[in-house]
Amino acid sequence: MPIYLILLLAPLIGVLIYLLYCQGFVVTKSISAVLFIFRPGKQTDRVSLNSCTGWLRHARRFRQSGTYKFCLDCRLSKRSASVTLLDSRKQELLHLSRENSAGEIELNRAARYYLRWDFQHATGNCELRW
Secondary structure (H helix, E strand, O other): OOHHHHHHHHHHHHHHHHHHHHOOOOEEEEEEOOEEEEEEOOOEEEEEEEEEEEEEEEEEOOOOOEEEEEEEEEEEEEEEEEEEEEOOOOOEEEEEOOOOOEEEEEEOOOOOEEEEEEEEEEEEEEEEEO
16 A cells, blocks of 8 residues: 555544544543443443452533433442533533442533543443433
């Protein structure tokens, strides 16, 4: 393959990955785990893990403006997990954990938000509903 073709395709692939990330199709993570399964959905995120330490972040747009109630259900046999809702500037809006498992917040349909999951030697299943 000619070098000029590679130089032309590299920025296009970078732009494609960025656009997919902005729409929530690409997940960034730093995970060390024996087992890690992440299943994002329209109104719920689910995680199954075994001996997991690290973090995961993905972009999310909400379909309607209004007040959303978030509920974190962690069925962990070891350690802890938490979820933080961040705005487009990555400022914390809501933090949920085992101790504080529910919260409400006003969200704008036009804005982009990020959900960041944090795990500390966690084993079990977690579900975040809104």
